[in-house]
Amino acid sequence: MGLKDKLHKLKLKYKGKKMAPAFNAIHTFLYLPNETTHSGSHVRAADDLKRTMNTVIMSLIPCLVFGMFNAGYQHHLALGEIEAVSGGFFSSEFWTLDNLVVGLWEILPLVIVSYGVGLAVEFVFAVIKGHEVEEGYLVTGMLVPLIVPVDTPLWMLAVAVVFGVVIGKEVFGGTGMNILNPALTIRAFLFFAYPTWMSGDKVWVHGAVERANEIAGGAQLDAISGETILGGLAQGKEILAQAASHGKEVTYSIADAFYGFIPGSVGETSAILILLGGLFLIFSKIGSWRIMLSAVLGALAMGLIFNGITNAGWIAESSKFYALMNLEFWQHLIVGGIAFGIVFMATDPVTASQTNKGKWIYGFLIGFISILIRVFNPAYPEGVFLAILLMNVFAPTIDHYVVQGNVKKRMKRLKLKTA
Amino acid sequence: MSKDIRIKKGLDIKLVGEAEKKTATATRSNVYAIKPDDFHGIVPKVIAKQGTEVKAGEPLFHSKSNEKILFPSPVSGEVVEIVRGAKRKILAFKILGDKEQQYVDHGAKDVNAMSGDEVKSHLLASGCWPFIKQRPYDVIANPDVAPKAIFVSAYATAPLAADYDYVLEGKEKELQTAVTALGKLTDGEVHVSVGKNSNSPFTGLNNCTMHNVSGPHPVGNVSVQIAKVDPINKGEVVWTVSPQDLVIIGELLLTGKFNAERTIALAGSSVKNPQYYKTVIGAEVSSVVYDSGVHDEGNIRVISGDVLTGENVKPDGYLGYYHNSITVIPEGDDYEFFGWNKPIFNKISPSRALTFSWLFPNKKYTLNTNTNGEHRAFVVTGTYENVFPLDIYPLQLLKACMVNDLDAMEQLGMYEVAPEDFALTEFICVSKQPHQQIIREGLDLMLKEIG
Numbered sequence: 001m002g003l004k005d006k007l008h009k010l011k012l013k014y015k016g017k018k019m020a021p022a023f024n025a026i027h028t029f030l031y032l033p034n035e036t037t038h039s040g041s042h043v044r045a046a047d048d049l050k051r052t053m054n055t056v057i058m059s060l061i062p063c064l065v066f067g068m069f070n071a072g073y074q075h076h077l078a079l080g081e082i083e084a085v086s087g088g089f090f091s092s093e094f095w096t097l098d099n100l101v102v103g104l105w106e107i108l109p110l111v112i113v114s115y116g117v118g119l120a121v122e123f124v125f126a127v128i129k130g131h132e133v134e135e136g137y138l139v140t141g142m143l144v145p146l147i148v149p150v151d152t153p154l155w156m157l158a159v160a161v162v163f164g165v166v167i168g169k170e171v172f173g174g175t176g177m178n179i180l181n182p183a184l185t186i187r188a189f190l191f192f193a194y195p196t197w198m199s200g201d202k203v204w205v206h207g208a209v210e211r212a213n214e215i216a217g218g219a220q221l222d223a224i225s226g227e228t229i230l231g232g233l234a235q236g237k238e239i240l241a242q243a244a245s246h247g248k249e250v251t252y253s254i255a256d257a258f259y260g261f262i263p264g265s266v267g268e269t270s271a272i273l274i275l276l277g278g279l280f281l282i283f284s285k286i287g288s289w290r291i292m293l294s295a296v297l298g299a300l301a302m303g304l305i306f307n308g309i310t311n312a313g314w315i316a317e318s319s320k321f322y323a324l325m326n327l328e329f330w331q332h333l334i335v336g337g338i339a340f341g342i343v344f345m346a347t348d349p350v351t352a353s354q355t356n357k358g359k360w361i362y363g364f365l366i367g368f369i370s371i372l373i374r375v376f377n378p379a380y381p382e383g384v385f386l387a388i389l390l391m392n393v394f395a396p397t398i399d400h401y402v403v404q405g406n407v408k409k410r411m412k413r414l415k416l417k418t419a
Numbered sequence: 420m421s422k423d424i425r426i427k428k429g430l431d432i433k434l435v436g437e438a439e440k441k442t443a444t445a446t447r448s449n450v451y452a453i454k455p456d457d458f459h460g461i462v463p464k465v466i467a468k469q470g471t472e473v474k475a476g477e478p479l480f481h482s483k484s485n486e487k488i489l490f491p492s493p494v495s496g497e498v499v500e501i502v503r504g505a506k507r508k509i510l511a512f513k514i515l516g517d518k519e520q521q522y523v524d525h526g527a528k529d530v531n532a533m534s535g536d537e538v539k540s541h542l543l544a545s546g547c548w549p550f551i552k553q554r555p556y557d558v559i560a561n562p563d564v565a566p567k568a569i570f571v572s573a574y575a576t577a578p579l580a581a582d583y584d585y586v587l588e589g590k591e592k593e594l595q596t597a598v599t600a601l602g603k604l605t606d607g608e609v610h611v612s613v614g615k616n617s618n619s620p621f622t623g624l625n626n627c628t629m630h631n632v633s634g635p636h637p638v639g640n641v642s643v644q645i646a647k648v649d650p651i652n653k654g655e656v657v658w659t660v661s662p663q664d665l666v667i668i669g670e671l672l673l674t675g676k677f678n679a680e681r682t683i684a685l686a687g688s689s690v691k692n693p694q695y696y697k698t699v700i701g702a703e704v705s706s707v708v709y710d711s712g713v714h715d716e717g718n719i720r721v722i723s724g725d726v727l728t729g730e731n732v733k734p735d736g737y738l739g740y741y742h743n744s745i746t747v748i749p750e751g752d753d754y755e756f757f758g759w760n761k762p763i764f765n766k767i768s769p770s771r772a773l774t775f776s777w778l779f780p781n782k783k784y785t786l787n788t789n790t791n792g793e794h795r796a797f798v799v800t801g802t803y804e805n806v807f808p809l810d811i812y813p814l815q816l817l818k819a820c821m822v823n824d825l826d827a828m829e830q831l832g833m834y835e836v837a838p839e840d841f842a843l844t845e846f847i848c849v850s851k852q853p854h855q856q857i858i859r860e861g862l863d864l865m866l867k868e869i870g
Contacts, residue, residue: 004754028793032758036751036788040838040855041845042726043432043748046766046774048792050759052799052849055772134795176796176850284771288801354800354814403815407830414652 004031021126025133049175053138055286059277060142060344063267064111066260068103069095070270071150074263075102075206078224089259089272106206107266110145113154117161118144125170136175136182136350137165143183143344146267147337147385148190149203156197160189180392181351184385191385201227204263225250228264229257229335230374230382233323240331257334268340271333278343287347290356291363295342296333298367303329306375324375338370341384351392357405358398366391422630424612424647426808429635430843432578432767434726435783438684438744440585442695446710451494451701452502452511452737453479458490458549459859460558460866463509471498476523476677478546479512487562491546493679493700495521511737514701522676530596530672535603542600545671549740550664551601554645554657556866557837566658568607568649571598573621573662574614574632576639577725577842581684581744583662584613586695587620593669594662595624600672601660602626612644621662637808642840646809651835663743683738685711687726687747688785689719702738704745713747720788722746727842728855751789759792766791769802769847795850803844809835813844817854820861825868828861838862 007027014020027033028050037044073094076082082098085091118141119133126133144161164186169178191198202208205226215221229252232239241251252262260270268274281287306325309315315322333339346352346366353362366387373383455463462483467473473496478489492498492514500513525545533541539562542548553560560566573583587594602609608628613619615633622629630648632638641659651657660668663681670678679700686693691712698707704721713719722729723739726746730739738745760773767784768774776782803813811832819827838855845854 004756008754028759031754031756032789032791033793034752034754035790035793036720037790039853040728041842042720042722042729042731042746042788043434043786043846044790044792044851045847046763046768046776046791047770047772047847047849048759048790048851049795049798049849050792051772051774052770054760055770132793132795136798174796176798284773285802286770286772290801349800350798352800355812356801356804359801399815403812403831406810406812406832409810410652410830410832413650417652417655 007031008034018127018130021130021132022123025123025126028132049135050138052286053135055284056139056281056344057142059280059287060139060146060267062273063146063270063277063340064107064142066270066273067146067266068107069099070103070260071106071206071266072096072099072102073261074150074204074226075099078205078208078226080222085256085261088255094261102206106150107145109154110148110150110152110157110266111142113157114144114161115141117158118165121162121165121170125166125174129174131174134175136169136178139348140165140183140186144186147183147187147265147340147345149198149264150206150266151203151209152190152198156190156194160186160193163189176350178350179396180389181345181348184345184389184392187385188389201225201231204228204231204265226263229262230324233327233335234320236320236323238323240327240335254331254334257331262335265337265340268337271339274339274343281343281347287343288349288352288359288363290359291347291352291366292342294360294363295346295367295370298364298369299332299338299342299371300329300367301364302368302371303327303332306371321375332371332374336374336382336384338367338374338382338384341370341388342367345385346388346391351395353395353398353402355399355402358395358402361398361402362391362395365394422648423615424630424632424634424638424644426634426638426643426647428805428808429576429637430769430806430847431576431635432727432786432846433781433783434578434686434748435688435785436686436690436693436747437579437783438581438686439692439694440582442682442697443710445696445698445702445707448516448699448702448706450499450703451492451496451514451516451699452703453490453493453514453701453740454511454737455480455490455509457740458482458559460556460863461488461490463490465501465509467492467498467512469498469501472496473498473514474521474523475679476525476546476671479514480509482559485562487543488548488559489543489546490549491523491677491679522678525671525675525677527675528672530599530603533600533603538600538603541672542668545677547668547671547677550660550668552659554642554651554659554837555834556862557839558866560658561656564656566605566607566656568645569601569605569609569658569660570641570645570648571609571611571621571627571660571662571665572632572639572641572644573619574612574617574639576636577727578636579684579686579744579746580639580725581663581682581695584617584619586682586684586743587662587666589620590666590669591620591624593666593673594620595626595669596672597660597665597669598624599626600668601658601665605658607649610644610648612639612641634808637806637840637843640837640840642835642837643808646835653829653834655834661741661743664741681743683707683742684744685747686744687722689713689715689747689749698738700738700740704732704736704738705734707745708734708747715749718750718752719747720750722748726786727846728839749785749787751787753789755789769805790851792849792851794852797850797852799849802847802849806843806847807840809840811835813841813854817841817844817852817857820857820864823861823864825865828865829869833861833865
């Protein structure tokens, strides 16, 4: 008797029992179920929700792997143990075992906690409510470790995941019913619950917090500057330059930012891999190209407006907003989390606009507002997660007006007829 | 005014087992069954009790709500059984067919000399009325409300559907008579849609407006054609008749005989020799399925109709009243190891998520009845629109139906759709939601509440 038959017998045994959803979740993970069509169309296409979610996860894997190497690289670089990379994306100074080991050590626990805690909550809710374990968390669980700083304490992450899954999703009825993107709810919870920890310039590079504590304890060491490019710009520093330097004043080149050799949240730094992931999602028709394209256009538009303001000289160079406003409009896309947010978070179909026209508006506003918040928010110079959460709330309203357009057309036809 | 109807949104599901263009006469069925469930929304009132001898065309029952609508026996013989289910609901009238068929003589008519009312009462009396369906609600037409137009779609685009050009060959006279008769029932026009560049027996008919249609499925669905030619507004009624039923109506008017014979396609990947058969409404499906032979007999699903909208009738079932094809496909009652993430080459997929049907646009597939995944809440958006050519928001309409929001259903265009229009969205649905059932229940609710 093979595994297939054994599991089938177990399934029959658990049928109708309290633990059935938990068993089925594991069973359907191994085997596509033997369910056949009962009403309507007798045949069905190959795609199911698991496959859809799996495709998103596949597009995230490169970001995760890069994030691991980058965590190690930033750590070693900050300690002064290695030189900054000089080659291109495939530079051998970056892809070293040393870097990977640090990354694995730091980031695998984040992944494990994210999936472990989140799926546990999902299972508990499925068993209590008697519905199947739905696949939404497969992607959320992967997104969460990618959008937090590398030195996020695991207990904080666990608390945030519980909050995000319960309040962000389960109270609304589970996957498909939520209003806010669960991964961003988790991120927002971390940001607002532990602001001193999450918004400083020390959590982005592994070891920076530790070193700061040692210095405070009287140790004679150089502090590690772990600030992100956006953090630097918000303080008016010339952190993004033509050529990178890692002397007293750390600067990064455009290529660094594009390839992702910069500090930041785990998975958000490599614009090129995010671009590849986005193209894969568009090609596989899983991600909405409308949202991605319009969000990029929105971000560029806002960037251009700010560039126009600085060019016109309406704002003094001494202004604290000047550096971010003066950042060339397209460079906004390669620093910070906006690229990651646009490709992987804004496109979440449940919380985005559901009509094709609505997606254009929704995406554009996300890009637009992201840059706006980025420039004007002094506390935390990254706006994309707030912008997406805001637009999540407005997505149903956008859809409402788009659908009303269709309704109006129908009413007009009726009037013409009766007139 | 003739119009070309062309759509781009849609999906042609290409399946193995297309019927070969040759026709055999099916072995005579012993028992014929008429299932009141084929006539959606009709509550039957028995006329021919068990044991009655009926002629072909003699009524078996009438509609409880309108006793003028009669439902005739397709053959002559004895009503051997009235099968009842829960709460004594009538499931089927079974008629043991005579060897020599006796027909009720309704008398040959000269259509051109008949008035609209005469045509109507003749069709009602002869039991041909159930062939006429109405939009909105996709039910048998109410004879008391005149339609603004009548639509006939003579272009079948559903997977493995019978080719109307082939099955209607040589029936021009009947079709012309029926079309002329229908034309008297409406102040508007009779619209007939035929495939572009096709060799349809409808071309050259008078008293109707021809439309050439082209594009992927569901362009053959009459809703799509109505929407393009003369969309239904609130309060308007459109009638639809399918072409093979026009032949029966035409023959009745020409000869006075209700002849329920029709040519059907036997198709599907489980059929050994897919081809056309001449048979009768209500015949045992086994009379054609086993004549041709099937692969893997213990593991088949026999569908009266096509794979998207047909009915699962089981091998011992009967041909449905409106169906002109029988499709046999394998059941998919099996598990597939890591079926949700491994690359898929042998199934159709609208995406490219490790599914490779996009590489082979002309490949024909052997699909089984597995749902390929479990039922979930709606998650993915924007995919239904790619296969849904009507100017309607399918997801929003489905959700309105699920929450019984009558106002929203009305505003979003519920009057313009039939369950069959949601067959493709159901096919590609990632959440495996029962779209056609949702729409059917929504239409029923509207019919009950608004009427």
